[in-house]
Amino acid sequence: MILDGKCPTGPIEKTWDKHRFDLKLVNPANKRKYKVIVVGTGLAGGAAAASLGELGYQVEAFCYQDSPRRAHSIAAQGGINAAKAYPNDGDSIYRLFYDTIKGGDFRAREADVWRLAQVSNNIIDQCVAQGVPFARDYAGYLDNRSFGGAQVSRTFYARGQTGQQLLLGAYSALSRQIKAGTVKMYPRREMLDLVVVDGVAKGITVRNLITGELESYAADAVCLATGGYVNVFYLSTNAMGCSVTANWKAYRKGAFFANPCYTQIHPTCIPQAGDYQSKLTLMSESLRNDGRCWVPKKKEDLAKHPDQIPEEDRDYYLERKYPSFGNLAPRDIASRAAKEQCDDGRGVGPGGRGVYLDFSTSIGRVGENTIKERYGNLFEMYEKITDENAYKRPMRIYPAPHYAMGGLWVDYNLMSNIPGLFVLGEANFSVHGANRLGASALMQGLADGYFVIPYTIGGYLAGVKPGTVGTDNPEFKKSVEDVVSYRDKLLSVNGKKTVSEFMREVGHLMWENCGMARSKESLTDNLKKIPALKEEFWKNVKVTGTGAELNQDLENAGRTADFLEFAELLCTDALHREESCGGHFRVEHQTSDGEAMRDDENFCYVGAWEFKGDGKDPELHKEPLRFENVHLAVRSYK
Amino acid sequence: MSEHKTMTLTLNVWRQKGPNAPGKFETYTAKGITEHHSFLEMIDVVNEDLIKAGKDPIVFDHDCREGICGMCSQVINGVPHGGQERTTVCQLHMRKFKDGDTIYIEPWRAAAFPILKDLIVDRSAYDTITQAGGYTSCHTGGVPDGNALLVPKGVADYAMDAAECIGCGACAAGCPNSSAMLFTSAKVAQLAVLPQGQAEAKKRVTSMVDAMQECGFGNCSNHYECQAVCPKGINVKFIAKLNREYLKAQF
Numbered sequence: 040m041i042l043d044g045k046c047p048t049g050p051i052e053k054t055w056d057k058h059r060f061d062l063k064l065v066n067p068a069n070k071r072k073y074k075v076i077v078v079g080t081g082l083a084g085g086a087a088a089a090s091l092g093e094l095g096y097q098v099e100a101f102c103y104q105d106s107p108r109r110a111h112s113i114a115a116q117g118g119i120n121a122a123k124a125y126p127n128d129g130d131s132i133y134r135l136f137y138d139t140i141k142g143g144d145f146r147a148r149e150a151d152v153w154r155l156a157q158v159s160n161n162i163i164d165q166c167v168a169q170g171v172p173f174a175r176d177y178a179g180y181l182d183n184r185s186f187g188g189a190q191v192s193r194t195f196y197a198r199g200q201t202g203q204q205l206l207l208g209a210y211s212a213l214s215r216q217i218k219a220g221t222v223k224m225y226p227r228r229e230m231l232d233l234v235v236v237d238g239v240a241k242g243i244t245v246r247n248l249i250t251g252e253l254e255s256y257a258a259d260a261v262c263l264a265t266g267g268y269v270n271v272f273y274l275s276t277n278a279m280g281c282s283v284t285a286n287w288k289a290y291r292k293g294a295f296f297a298n299p300c301y302t303q304i305h306p307t308c309i310p311q312a313g314d315y316q317s318k319l320t321l322m323s324e325s326l327r328n329d330g331r332c333w334v335p336k337k338k339e340d341l342a343k344h345p346d347q348i349p350e351e352d353r354d355y356y357l358e359r360k361y362p363s364f365g366n367l368a369p370r371d372i373a374s375r376a377a378k379e380q381c382d383d384g385r386g387v388g389p390g391g392r393g394v395y396l397d398f399s400t401s402i403g404r405v406g407e408n409t410i411k412e413r414y415g416n417l418f419e420m421y422e423k424i425t426d427e428n429a430y431k432r433p434m435r436i437y438p439a440p441h442y443a444m445g446g447l448w449v450d451y452n453l454m455s456n457i458p459g460l461f462v463l464g465e466a467n468f469s470v471h472g473a474n475r476l477g478a479s480a481l482m483q484g485l486a487d488g489y490f491v492i493p494y495t496i497g498g499y500l501a502g503v504k505p506g507t508v509g510t511d512n513p514e515f516k517k518s519v520e521d522v523v524s525y526r527d528k529l530l531s532v533n534g535k536k537t538v539s540e541f542m543r544e545v546g547h548l549m550w551e552n553c554g555m556a557r558s559k560e561s562l563t564d565n566l567k568k569i570p571a572l573k574e575e576f577w578k579n580v581k582v583t584g585t586g587a588e589l590n591q592d593l594e595n596a597g598r599t600a601d602f603l604e605f606a607e608l609l610c611t612d613a614l615h616r617e618e619s620c621g622g623h624f625r626v627e628h629q630t631s632d633g634e635a636m637r638d639d640e641n642f643c644y645v646g647a648w649e650f651k652g653d654g655k656d657p658e659l660h661k662e663p664l665r666f667e668n669v670h671l672a673v674r675s676y677k
Numbered sequence: 678m679s680e681h682k683t684m685t686l687t688l689n690v691w692r693q694k695g696p697n698a699p700g701k702f703e704t705y706t707a708k709g710i711t712e713h714h715s716f717l718e719m720i721d722v723v724n725e726d727l728i729k730a731g732k733d734p735i736v737f738d739h740d741c742r743e744g745i746c747g748m749c750s751q752v753i754n755g756v757p758h759g760g761q762e763r764t765t766v767c768q769l770h771m772r773k774f775k776d777g778d779t780i781y782i783e784p785w786r787a788a789a790f791p792i793l794k795d796l797i798v799d800r801s802a803y804d805t806i807t808q809a810g811g812y813t814s815c816h817t818g819g820v821p822d823g824n825a826l827l828v829p830k831g832v833a834d835y836a837m838d839a840a841e842c843i844g845c846g847a848c849a850a851g852c853p854n855s856s857a858m859l860f861t862s863a864k865v866a867q868l869a870v871l872p873q874g875q876a877e878a879k880k881r882v883t884s885m886v887d888a889m890q891e892c893g894f895g896n897c898s899n900h901y902e903c904q905a906v907c908p909k910g911i912n913v914k915f916i917a918k919l920n921r922e923y924l925k926a927q928f
């Protein structure tokens with residue numbers, strides 16, 4: 040099937056305004072007759088639930104944590120982009136649009152990206168009105184910093200806790216609506232199935248994580264804003280509870296999964312210290328404003344204290360390879376460059392898997408206090424984990440799985456191929472193409488939640504009669520029965536290996552064979568090993584306790600089972616995409632100097648996969664991408 | 678860094694099957710722990726052993742494991758978050774302990790935070806306090822340009838110092854009166870100094886303080902235990918600010 044993103048046509052700068060005008064409206068009195076479910080209350084879901092509630096819809100919102108304030112958006116450190124052009128450095132909506140298309144290696148839709156750039160400015164205003172304490176200068180004006188892949192300063196920030204402050208802004212707006220009674224909040228619930236009635240999304244089945252009870256909720260539309268899936272690599276910068284489960288259950292009910300192989304490996308994370316480790320910690324990209332990446336030129340210097348390695352024996356490899364962007368090269372490029380140095384035997388620290396991020400030049404220029412003011416909390420976090428003081432000794436960093444560009448397929452209205460199912464934030468595939476630029480995910484989450492879904496959902500609901508399906512519909516009962524038998528199956532295996540042993544194994548296979556470099560051979564290998572691991576899981580996993588209680592082992596088992604299935608799809612997508620683009624690097628497709636080589640003739644499309652049943656191959660659908668405003672070109676940051 | 682030294686520790690962990698079930702300390706041994714393990718990774722190790730032995734693992738709240746979500750919540754040797762300055766449980770590392778140590782691990786203890794199971798408590802009271810007024814009543818859209826309201830750096834920094842609160846609940850858990858003043862005051866102070874928040878300042882402080890009392894938190898009698906255990910270093914000066922705002926709101 041050729042998919043249609045239903046993008047508006049005509050001059051790009053008019054597309055969103057025209058589309059917004061053309062969308063049908065639900066009149067204010069009728070809005071309260073419609074019920075909308077929002078799963079996930081991170082930036083995307085929190086902003087959506089608050090805005091939809093305020094418009095008058097009856098909203099029911101869900102999250103797995105004990106409070107909507109704890110979604111993993113909270114962990115974003117560096118900042119959020121907007122095309123305000125306050126620094127007068129040549130920024131514009133067009134430039135943000137252009138940088139995002141190019142940064143994504145020409146694998147995103149132009150119209151969606153344009154809209155994102157256009158509403159970016161509204162987001163900053165909205166957050167300021169909520170009381171988000173963005174960094175300001177002494178005169179009181181908003182301050183900016185730079186992020187990778189851009190030559191302008193367009194990133195707004197709140198110390199090293201931008202995501203926290205933006206999420207608390209959305210949480211405060213949500214709290215106001217909860218108080219007003221327009222949003223009903225259900226925390227500690229995990230969505231375990233999407234209920235589809237006659238081909239239309241009409242509700243969800245969730246597990247109450249405290250009591251273990253399964254609950255049904257019906258609505259006129261369902262929005263998923265359940266975040267990203269890079270925990271498929273086991274160790275990542277995501278939170279322990281982040282999973283593919285909500286997306287995966289929707290996929291199994293017919294929603295297409297787009298570009299699962301586009302995963303982002305972030306260049307600056309604290310290297311892994313041991314096998315027991317449960318997660319990796321990011322050191323914000325903003326550090327590359329003031330930190331310089333280097334490794335020793337000579338292998339015999341590796342064991343030396345970095346201070347003892349003279350300037351001329353250091354290889355500032357990013358500055359050498361990409362003189363015009365230097366340390367601010369985009370993430371995919373910076374990550375591969377770090378891997379290259381380590382593969383070449385010049386990595387530092389335990390196992391030779393690390394490069395230096397050195398602040399001494401900047402400390403010399405602006406002083407330790409200024410650096411402390413800019414990144415104090417990051418240096419503190421680094422010290423807590425590594426017991427090293429980065430003011431005195433360069434940080435050691437290494438790339439780690441961080442972000443999912445892929446996600447459920449959506450059209451321009453953020454609606455999936457299942458009518459009534461909308462997907463927001465990191466959970467969808469829409470704007471970042473094959474590589475996301477720093478500070479653009481927060482922007483996307485809030486754009487989707489505050490400024491896109493409130494309009495586009497109205498266009499859908501205006502054509503739907505409210506309240507036609509309730510939880511008494513047989514599909515709800517069937518869904519609960521399916522979830523119960525799946526749960527009981529997990530509990531009854533009673534094997535010998537723990538859930539986390541399986542998760543570590545699948546993560547290891549994904550990192551080694553489908554991480555920063557992928558090949559036909561490594562992917563084929565994974566496509567044998569992962570199904571075998573899945574089979575072993577269902578024969579030999581040990582899950583303790585029962586279904587009718589708070590049972591974290593069972594929660595993890597369910598998430599791991601979904602990751603095992605999803606890992607296979609991710610590898611299938613990576614194998615089919617015979618090109619390198621952005622975060623997807625196929626070693627067979629590279630230039631003589633090791634840069635990614637796209638194949639626009641054959642792969643300039645979104646690859647969206649349809650579930651065909653267990654044991655059957657998924658079917659690939661394509662949505663061709665057209666570039667009318669930014670010309671397809673080799674991405675260069677040299 | 679010494680890589681190979683490992684520690685063995687004795688853990689006394691509060692186990693409680695449900696909100697109304699009786700609870701008690703159970704003793705476990707954590708083996709093979711290195712100085713690089715985080716505190717929660719140490720419990721992971723114990724849990725793996727329990728699962729393999731067919732026993733129920735210790736349940737505890739956690740998510741980000743990087744000190745920002747506010748989910749983790751354990752009282753370690755009598756101190757919420759374990760007593761390392763400005764550090765959540767998940768950021769606490771085993772290099773702060775030594776081989777042979779005995780460690781007591783308990784949930785938050787406060788009437789307004791009922792225990793759900795083992796180390797997990799119900800902290801929804803903090804959401805209730807926020808819902809009472811921890812916001813500015815702006816609508817989505819229709820707000821002025823971000824630079825239309827100037828906020829001098831000093832004011833922005835003060836607001837940010839207060840806004841760093843992660844809503845973990847340690848302040849109430851550490852307070853002899855189980856007071857939620859530090860948490861409440863942080864939000865009140867942040868919004869009271871920002872021009873965006875001033876229009877509703879009086880209503881906000883009154884409603885939030887009322888909600889705090891209705892939730893069953895005690896009063897503040899200046900013990901300052903809250904600041905001592907707060908993993909984000911939220912300063913008690915915000916409580917003084919709340920008190921001033923509260924007084925102002927009475928007239």
Ligand SMILES: Cc1cc2nc3c(=O)[nH]c(=O)nc-3n(C[C@H](O)[C@H](O)[C@H](O)COP(=O)(O)OP(=O)(O)OC[C@H]3O[C@@H](n4cnc5c(N)ncnc54)[C@H](O)[C@@H]3O)c2cc1C
Pocket residue numbers: 078079080081082083084101102103104107110111112113114115116117118119120201202228229230231264265266267276277278282284285321323441442463464465466477478479480481482484
């Ligand atoms: C460490 C880190 C730093 C980052 N820094 C930046 C940055 O500086 N700038 C930037 O732009 N981006 C950054 N990002 C990326 C950005 O933070 C995320 O992409 C973005 O916040 C995702 O928002 P979201 O609303 O889509 O998902 P999330 O915030 O992850 O929210 C997901 C929600 O879904 C819920 N949920 C998930 N599954 C289920 C289920 N099955 N049932 C019920 N509920 C469920 C969760 O409870 C949660 O409420 C960073 C990411 C990380 C990990």
Ligand code: SF4
Pocket residue numbers: 841842843844845846847848849859860863903906907908909910911
């Ligand atoms: S004030 Fe400190 S201790 Fe209290 S909830 Fe906030 S971060 Fe936690």
Ligand code: FES
Pocket residue numbers: 738739740741742743744745746747748749765766767768
């Ligand atoms: S787990 Fe998030 S703060 Fe500790």
